Amino acid sequence: MNVLRAARFLLSLGMRIDRARLARAVVLMLGGYVATPLAALALGRFADDALAHRVGPTLWLAVVTAxxxxxxxxxxxxxxxxxxxxxxxxxxxxxxxxxELVNGPPGVEHLDSPAFADELGLVRESLFGGPRALEAVLQLTGLVLQTVITGAILIALSPWLALLPLAAVPPVVFARKAQEVFERAREQTAEQIRLNAHLIELATRIESVKELRIVGADRELLRRQETAWRVITERMWRGQAAGAALRSVGQLIFAVGYGGAIFLVIRSAAAGHATIGDLVLVITLAVQVSVQIAGALQLLAVLQSAGKTVERIDSLRAMAAPRAGRRPGRVRPPEAFAHGIAFEHVSFCYPGSDTPVLDDVCLTLPAGRTLALVGENGAGKSTLVKLLCGMYTPTSGRILVDGVDLADLDPAEWRARVATLFQDFYRFEFTLREGIGLGEVARLGDDAALARAIDLARAQRVVEAVPGGLAGFTGRGYGDGAELSGGQWQTVGLARCLMRDRPRLLVLDEPAAALDAAAEHALFDRYASSASAAARDLGGITVLISHRFSTVRMADMITVLAGGRLLENGTHDALMAHGGQYAELFRLQARAYR
Structure with missing residues (x-):
């Protein structure tokens, strides 16, 4: 049951965080709830003593009640x-x-799952709503104790009055059913909620708005957002309407029991079997029971929602757990590559798909060498890089690092030896120092390291363009920062990648796509010369992805991918002599530049 699941989860979490604070809150809350029926009991006795003109007891009971x-x-x-x-x-x-559930697993397979995205969105949206869930647990516990005391007092007056608390059961049952209906409606709209949020973001971010305006798609986007919101509201309204109808049935049953209890006491008082104080007591307790039921229904709704959130967190834990067959890596990666990295019959399909993005790739990256990956868009170059970085494990085959399976290496240790600039790099709208220094967090305050990365990436002009230099903000998402061009953002990303001093594996995925061919060539030439020491001492490997063959030809080895398969592999001269696809593409580009 979701209510019990939420209560166990929250109380056990509270015990782990601050046992004394939780115990104090429980004692105080229960004390307050016990005082309410005792006040009603004192009020009933007060009425009898006041009518009997017993001044002393009347005053004493007034003080006790207050x-x-x-x-x-x-x-x-x-x-x-x-x-x-x-x-x-x-x-x-x-x-x-x-x-941690999003970022903890060594790979990112779980992030490709629509089910994970739906559950994550629902948890983010309803993460207990501040103190309401724990408050609901404590209050509901107090209400249960209060109901027990109230029932005992009512039974002492008349056994028939024991039915009044029992009349509270149907509203609780129907409220639970109502919440289940509402939760099903939320689950059915989870995908539409994510779509609606994405469309709103597109309609409000400067990067997308300017393009939408130019192509005239802003009205179409708004129409789709309105459609998504209409689907959400219609389904949620139907769920809320059905839930309200179920709650109304439960409340009606309680109302009948409430009226019956009052009638029994009035009839008993008319027959002389009950006092006016008994009537006052029953009416007061009946009002309290009514309030208890109304409060309990609200608390149950909160706890059922919290219980569903706990269930979704458990589901996220299961989906983020290492998939079957993936071993937790414990082996420390080598400090320096002696042989290099080898792909042995590696194939890969993205989660949820049977279409191979890489198919039976056999490739060796020798220590101390530079490898360039060439191929059309969708050939599998970026996927191969993600496998190298340990973000995914091969569907079949294996990747060996100096003879050790990459899956056996400690993922944190391996990532500490890798520096990457992805094609879809992120634009961190922090200070420029942070935007670059995040490439090696431990050296964020190291001005010499920052200066070296800026020099290698030729990012000095970007530093000069940002008001305040390294202390200035970039982007306008969270402040009045400098708005950088696409090329400037990419230069910042490259400098961030180069913050890691002498990485064992450096991956540059289209590192200068926003630059012209001459600038990219000069950039790579400058980095290659400065990285030669790392390659010589540590066997460092550089992987470069570029569509510009003037840069590609500088690599020690060139690999051509097509349709996820390794088509050609060799040096520039060997591939040109072979006369295959690489030679054809190189000549086509050379003619275009001429």
């Missing part, structure tokens, strides 16, 4: 101070776990 009511308010207030801070800490802890 003290109990004040205790109820004060205890609830002080409990709030404890559980509110504890709940915020819980939410922070869970958000941290959510980040």
């Amino acid at each position: 003290a109990l009511l004040v205790a109820q308010l004060m205890m609830s207030h002080f409990a709030h101070l404890d559980y509110f801070e504890l709940a915020e800490t819980q939410e922070s802890r869970l958000r941290t776990e959510l980040i």
